[in-house]
Amino acid sequence: MKKSYAILFALTTVLYGLLPYALLRHWGGLAVLLFWVSSALLWIIFSLIILEKEFKGV
Amino acid sequence: MFPIVFTLYIVFGTIIALLSRRLGVKTTADYFVASYRLGGFLASMTYAATTYSAFMMLGLVGYSYATGVASLGFELIYLVATVGFLTLVGPRMWRLARERKWITPSEMLSDLYAWRPLGISIALIYMISLIPYTAAQLKGISEVASSLGLSYEVGVVIASIVLITWIILAGIWSVATTDAYQGILMISSAIALIVWTAAFLLPSKGIDLAKAINNLVNSSSGNLLDLTWSPEFFISMSTPWIFFAITNPHVVQRIYMPRDERSYKVMVKYFAFYGFTYTLITVSLGLLFRAYASTAIDPMIEHALVRERDSVTPTFLKLAHPLIASVVYTSIIAAAISTANSIVLTVASSITRDLYERRISVPNQRVSRAVTTISIVSLTIVAALATYYRPAFIVDLSVLSSVMLIPLAPITIIGVYSKPSRAKSYFALTSLLVGCGLTMALAIIKGPIRVLRETLMGIPISLLILVISTIIMLLPLLKQWLNVFHSKLS
Incomplete structure (x- = not known):
């Protein structure tokens, strides 16, 4: 596991959970739902791309 | 209708388990x-059927009905983190498992730290924590059965x-093949229920998407599209x-199993899209049923x-066509069984490996099989x-x-990425005992439900236990860094 990926993973996971809480007043309502769904999908696609690279370095 | 669907489910599952015996089981591996x-x-x-238990169709539907969109973030952050671990830590774990012939996660950790007592301690922690969790799955099945006319x-x-x-028919082969069957049942019944809800239930009361959103925003529990959970x-x-x-x-063990790199990648890809869907x-x-309940159900029942x-789910299913309701109830039982049998097989594997096979030089396969079956x-x-x-x-322990x-x-994480040393293994055991001991102590003082939900000194208790365990594990590294710092100063 590359350190850069690990740091990115930890930061993204924390941001994923807490960003809607930090910015809820400005976003509100459906924006939170759309943020969680779309960023989870992006994260899955991004992870699958990293997985291809990760197997070369195990 | 339910007895017919349930009987068919048991018959097909047993046929699949019987057929899986042809795949050949000779050794413990x-x-x-x-x-x-x-x-x-x-x-x-x-992986999917083991991970997703009856909690999804019973607990999560209820949570989203009662508390709204925050439950989506809670469940999706689990999926995001799991896919992250399967991407970053999983490949190394998968490679090491076949190189070092790991069979159980407790064996993995005792090997990584080169200290067998650690593996035995972890196997005991698995038993203490996961048998009640299995009992909770059986309880869910029995309650569904009793609500449908069978006795508890x-x-x-x-x-x-x-x-x-x-489990016994072919070990992991019968578990994995029946899991595949049950996983397909779980997702297809969920799709059938949501199609029925969107196509028939909501239109029957004149609820379109705009009205559903309006009902959720103005529900009696507040705006369910806002975050109703506190950050803590x-x-x-x-x-x-x-x-x-x-x-x-039971999920760590599944990382060892794919036959090659391609199978591992397929596992992660399919699991990610299964979990997301x-x-x-x-x-x-949960949200759509709440939108329906706001308009069409007695407010007393809604509250x-x-x-x-x-x-929530049983009330919801009372409105559905008996065939859909029976299939969904059966899928809840399938979700509970697929989780429970994986846990039982994994804990049994820890007993066989850590308490018998690894304690003698040449284990007898017949004795291993007997220990496993018992x-x-x-x-x-x-x-x-x-x-x-x-x-x-x-219930508390589960x-x-x-x-x-x-x-x-x-x-x-530290075990997979660092070299073993006796000092590290002592710190690992200390971290484990302090973490579990603190959990039990707080459960006795505060009650188990509050351990999961409350804060201590303003910090959520589960996060506090993670931080304390991590600090203990990092102490040997801290000592190394301090030594390097001292030598540079002198």
């Missing part, structure tokens, strides 16, 4: 990890017999689930369901008795299981 030769599809479906006791007996049969509650609930993929042995459907079911969240039957009977007598501490296993997160 065959029985527990399919000798590392599981195809991508089977690996992904057993008959439900316990049927669930236990199915559990033992589907969100962190408390999410922390154990973020690390689920590396702390729970299943999560969206279950949360949407009662907010307090009795586990009754373990599977005994663990299921213990879980069944706990389900039947329903002692309060069993709630605590996810928090109790948190200390295994830093132990696993």
Whole structure:
């Protein structure tokens, strides 16, 4: 596991959970739902791309 | 209708389990990890069916009905973190497992830290935390059975017999193939229910998308499209689930099984899209039913369901066509059985490996099989008795299981990426004992439910246990850094 990926993973996971809480007043309502769904999908696609690279370095 | 669907489910599942015997089981490695030769599809479906228990269709639907969109974030952060771990830590774990012939996660950790007592301690923690969790799954099955006309006791007996049969027939092969069958049943019944809800239930009361959103925004519980969970509650609930993929042995063991790199990648890909779809459907079911209830159900019942969240799905299914309701009820039982049989097989594998095979130089395969069978039957009977007598501490322990296993997160990550040393293994055992001990102590003082939901000194308790366990694990590294710092100064 590359350190850069690990740091990115930890930061993204924390941001994923807490960003809607930090910015809820400005976003509100459906924006939170759309943020969680779309960023989870992006994260899955991004992870699958990293997985291809990760197997070369195990 | 339900007895017919349920009988068909049992018959087909048993035929699949019987057919899986043809795949050949001779050694312990065959029985527990399919000798590392599981195809991508089977690996992904057993991973998904093991991970997603009856909580999804009962608990999560109820949570989203009562508390709204925050439950989506809670469940999706679990999926995001799991896919992250499977991407970053999983490949190394998969490679090391076949190089060092790991069969159980407790064996993995005792090998990584080169200290057998650590593995035995972890195997004991698995038993303490996961048998009550298995009992909770059996309890769910029995309650579904009793609400549909069978007695609770008959439900316990049927669930236990199915559990033992589907495990013993071919070990992981029968578990993985029946998991695939059950996983398909779970997702297809959820799709059928949401299609019926969107196409028939909501239009029958004139509820379109705009009205559904309006109902959720103006519900009696507040705006359910805003975050109704406090940040502390969100962190408390999410922390154990973020690390689920590396702390729970029945899912860790599944990382060892894919037969090659391609199968591993297929496992992660299929699981990710299965989890994403299943999560969206279950949360949407809760939200859409709440939108329906706001318009079409007696307000007293609507409010009662907010307090009795586990009754949301049964109330919902009373409105559905009997065939859809029966298939969904059967899928809830399937979700519970697929999780419970994986846990029982994994804990039995820890008993066989750590308490018998690794203690003698040349293990006898016949004795191994006997130990395994006795373990599977005994663990299921213990879980069944706990389900039947329903002692309060069993329910408490099943709630605590996810928090109790948190200390295994830093132990696993540091173990996989650092060289073993005796000092590190002592710190690992200390971290484990302090983490589990603190969980138990707080559970006695505050009560188990509050351990999962409350804060201590302003910090969510599950996060606090993770931080303390991690600090203990980092102490040897801190000492190294201080030595380097001192030598540079002098």
